[in-house]
Amino acid sequence: MTPLALAPPTAEPVTLTEARQFLRLDLNDEDDLLATLITAARLMIEAAAGRCLIEQPWRIVLDRWPGNGEIRLPLSPIARIEAARVYDVLGAPQPVAAAALTLDRSADPPLVRVTGELPEIGRNHGAIEIDIVAGYGATAAAVPAPLRQAVLILAARWFEERGDVASRDARALPSAVAALVAPFRRGRL
Template sequence: MTPLALEPPAEEPVSLAEARQFLRLDAADEDDLLAMLVTAARLLVEAASGRCLVDQHWRIALDRWPRTGEIRLPLAPVSAVLAARVYDSAGTAQQVAPGVLTLDRAADPPLIHMSQSVAEPGRAHGGIEIDVVAGFGPTAASVPAPLRQAVLRLAARWFEERGDVASRDAASLPRPIAALVAPYRRVKL
């Protein structure tokens, strides 16, 4: 199972104005840098938590349908299944009928249940594609406050302590920021 990002979030969980206010910056001359740091901080918080923050479109590629009839998604939270297709041996996509795949949003990790049998793919690799929306919601206001605070604090840390601090943080989040992310972290067993 391979997740592929199709479309980034329409907005970051922390706006440029919020980041500028947090850092007490009046001038806008470093807005490009600050915006880049907010995006980088979001990506690191998403990686550390195993959660997508603001809604974004992803494609899940599968080689074959699971025998159990359940697809455990590698992304969370997932709010919608947009489309699903199966490729035949000629490489032509056949749409999966709506209602055949049902999303269980309450499960963690999210599950897609197959309500009936579906055509088997005609190619060995990536013969099934499922497009989903992953994230807490379409706006920054949908993201839990501790995760937004983690993004804000991490971006501010990188802004204030320029240099190699970003590469050190990539190995593990600083403790105060890790504490904000911990309740949302997906644990793999």
């Protein structure tokens, strides 16, 4: 299974205005840097939590359908399945009916269950594509407050302590940020 990001989120969980207020910045001459740090902090928090914060489109690519009829998705939370297709023997995409796949959002990790008829697979690799939308919601308001705060603190830390602090944080999140992310981490067995 290969997850492919199709596009970045249309918004960030923290706005430039919120970050400027948090940092007590009156001028906007460093907005480009601050916007980059907010994006980088979101990516770091998403990786640490194992969750997408703002809705973003992804494609899940599979070679074949699982024998048990359940696909455990590597992303969480999942808002919806947008489309699915199977490539036939000629390499043409054949749509999968919406009723053939059911999303179980309550499972962690989320599951897609095969619940109907599926088109015939025609190639050995990358035969199945499922387009999904992952994230808490389309706006920052949908993101849990502790995760938004973690993004804000991390971006502010990188802004204030420019230099090699980002490389130190890549090895281990600062303890205050890690504590905010901890309740949202996906467990692994």
